[in-house]
Amino acid sequence: MFDFLHKYASPRNFYDFAGILIPWLAGVTVVLLAIGLYQGLFLAPPDYQQGQSVRIMFIHVPAAWMSMFVYMVLAGAGAVGLIWHLKLAEMTAAAAAPIGASFTFLALVTGSLWGKPMWGTWWAWDARLTSELILLFLYLGFMALQAAIDDPKRAARAGALLALIGVVNIPVIHFSVQWWNTLHQPASVSSIAKIGAPAIHPSLLWPLLIMAIAFTVFFAVVLLMRLRAEILHRERYTHWVAERIKS
Amino acid sequence: MKPRHKKLIAVSGGVTLLVVAGLLVLNAFRSNLVYFRSPTEILSGEVSTQGVLRLGGMVDKGSVKKIPDSLKVEFKVTDFQKCITVRYEGILPDLFREGQGVITQGRLQPDKVFVADQVLAKHDEKYMPPEVANSLKGKAGPKSACETSL
Amino acid sequence: MNWSEFFAMGGYALYVWGSYAAAAIVLLLNVVAARRREQSVRRELQNLQTLNPSDSE
Numbered sequence: 040m041f042d043f044l045h046k047y048a049s050p051r052n053f054y055d056f057a058g059i060l061i062p063w064l065a066g067v068t069v070v071l072l073a074i075g076l077y078q079g080l081f082l083a084p085p086d087y088q089q090g091q092s093v094r095i096m097f098i099h100v101p102a103a104w105m106s107m108f109v110y111m112v113l114a115g116a117g118a119v120g121l122i123w124h125l126k127l128a129e130m131t132a133a134a135a136a137p138i139g140a141s142f143t144f145l146a147l148v149t150g151s152l153w154g155k156p157m158w159g160t161w162w163a164w165d166a167r168l169t170s171e172l173i174l175l176f177l178y179l180g181f182m183a184l185q186a187a188i189d190d191p192k193r194a195a196r197a198g199a200l201l202a203l204i205g206v207v208n209i210p211v212i213h214f215s216v217q218w219w220n221t222l223h224q225p226a227s228v229s230s231i232a233k234i235g236a237p238a239i240h241p242s243l244l245w246p247l248l249i250m251a252i253a254f255t256v257f258f259a260v261v262l263l264m265r266l267r268a269e270i271l272h273r274e275r276y277t278h279w280v281a282e283r284i285k286s
Numbered sequence: 287m288k289p290r291h292k293k294l295i296a297v298s299g300g301v302t303l304l305v306v307a308g309l310l311v312l313n314a315f316r317s318n319l320v321y322f323r324s325p326t327e328i329l330s331g332e333v334s335t336q337g338v339l340r341l342g343g344m345v346d347k348g349s350v351k352k353i354p355d356s357l358k359v360e361f362k363v364t365d366f367q368k369c370i371t372v373r374y375e376g377i378l379p380d381l382f383r384e385g386q387g388v389i390t391q392g393r394l395q396p397d398k399v400f401v402a403d404q405v406l407a408k409h410d411e412k413y414m415p416p417e418v419a420n421s422l423k424g425k426a427g428p429k430s431a432c433e434t435s436l
Numbered sequence: 437m438n439w440s441e442f443f444a445m446g447g448y449a450l451y452v453w454g455s456y457a458a459a460a461i462v463l464l465l466n467v468v469a470a471r472r473r474e475q476s477v478r479r480e481l482q483n484l485q486t487l488n489p490s491d492s493e
Contacts, residue, residue: 080442087419088381088409091446095455096413102459118301122294138466145462149455156451159379159406165321203301207309220320220342222389227411240414261466268474275481284481 050270051279053127057263064260071253079246086243093243095153100228101251103146105258106174107209109139112262113181114206117199126273127266129195132202133185134265138258140178147171158222166215167223170208177205191273322389325368328400335394341370342389342408346432350384362432363388363400369432370394374402381407 079097086093113135120128150168151161162168181198188194216225227238228247239247274280322342327333341363349362357376361384362369372390382388387408392401414422445452 084415084417085446086413087416088383088386089413090380090448092380092448092451093413094445094452098455098459102462118297121297122290137469141462141466145458148458152451152455152458156448157379157381157407157409159377159382160404163321163406203297204304206301207305210305210309220322222321222406222408224409224411227413238410238412240418242415243413257463257466261470264467264470265473268470268477271474271481272477275477275484280481281485284478284485 050127050130050274051277054267054270054283057267061260061263061267064256064263068253068257068260071249071256075246075250075253078249083243083246084240089157092153092156095149096243097246097250099146099149099153100247101254102142102149103171104251105254106139106143106146106171107212108255109135109142109258110174110177110202110205110209113139113178114199114202117195117202120195121199121203127270129191129199130266130269130273131262132181132195132198134262134269136178136182136185136198138261138265140175140182142254142258143171143175143178147175154222160222163222165221165223166219167212167221170212170215173208174205174212177201177208181205324365325363325370326365328370328394329368329398338391338393340389340391341372341394341400341402342387343370344431345382345384345386345388347384347430349430349432363390364431366431370398370400372400372402372405374405376403376405378405379407381409383407 075097079094083094083097085091113132116128116131116135119125120132147168150171154163155161181201184198184201185194188197213226215221216223228244271280271283322340323333325341325343328335328339328341333339343363343365346362346364346369351360353359358373359375359378360371360373362371364370372392374390374392382405387410389406389408390400390402391404391406394400443449443453
């Protein structure tokens with residue numbers, strides 16, 4: 040398996056492969072976003088309690104899901120880099136961080152914009168909101184660490200350790216609404232008890248899921264873009280990079 | 287054993303330990319992470335009622351009394367076991383409704399009335415169009431928890 | 437449903453459109469930042485090549 044990984048996860052092959060993949064995935068993102076926005080803004084009905092403000096959900100929930108998913112990608116890549124010294128994994132962790140931070144920021148901002156009219160406050164120090172804020176700090180800490188250490192190998196190792204310690208926060212975010220009394224309501228879609236029967240009507244669930252897939256593919260596009268730049272940078276003294284720059 | 291395998295075991299072991307440690311710490315601090323208290327907890331003296339605290343529960347059906355020509359309002363908060371009367375003056379959030387969740391912040395007076403300076407609405411995880419909600423109605427529970435069973 | 441009603445969002449215009457605008461900005465900045473990073477790396481590589489046109493392995 041290791042030989043296989045080495046062949047196809049070599050920065051050079053990956054660079055070319057990502058170059059082919061990016062335009063296709065970008066196209067998929069645009070189509071999914073168009074469908075999701077049309078469904079979310081025009082087809083989805085207002086909520087029986089929250090009225091039109093429920094449409095914030097189609098941004099807020101996918102952003103919040105992505106904030107956790109990207110963190111798992113970051114930590115997973117960090118672990119792979121730590122164990123197998125796979126350069127591509129180290130670069131993936133570094134490239135994922137700013138994207139994850141931006142999704143976390145978006146989840147917090149839209150949550151605030153939703154909380155003000157519905158709950159009556161922009162912010163509350165309840166367990167869900169606080170743990171999501173800690174996630175943002177974890178991303179920022181990881182990025183600061185990467186920027187502070189010049190040697191890419193040491194930076195990757197330190198970052199991976201921080202990322203792995205921070206993994207504790209992910210189940211805390213997810214289960215915070217069950218473990219403690221919070222202002223934030225329990226999960227509507229992703230709780231195990233609700234598989235097959237989410238607490239969201241299909242007319243509201245579909246745009247939510249489509250937007251979530253759109254965000255995921257979008258993440259892949261930006262991650263690949265950042266990875267390509269990172270590969271060029273790290274391999275800047277190699278022959279193959281020089282070849283590709285000439286053309 | 288290859289050094290790589292050793293490292294794999296070390297890393298996964300470290301992560302497992304951290305997760306377990308984190309969960310234990312969190313469990314210990316559980317009570318401190320609680321955002322609000324129920325009427326039962328407050329009235330039974332389980333928690334200190336000195337100073338500012340948060341009271342959460344359902345707004346009892348039929349209990350909301352708005353004082354005319356003012357922002358003053360009075361309602362009962364219940365956890366279907368105990369009820370506490372809340373007095374508040376200010377703007378209520380859009381989701382403040384009878385039979386819905388609410389979290390109020392304030393002080394418990396000696397006469398067991400809770401004087402709040404902030405009222406937040408807590409909603410449940412259900413989302414549906416109004417027509418669907420209407421068709422589900424009719425199965426509503428007893429009118430007031432505070433008037434009937436208590 | 438007419439358009440002014442649509443933009444009013446039942447009185448929640450500020451919050452709903454604010455959220456969608458925030459999303460648009462965040463998505464756009466992600467693409468812009470990734471592009472910029474690639475451009476700066478390419479510039480760095482061009483400089484490397486002009487400094488050392490023979491290029492070493």
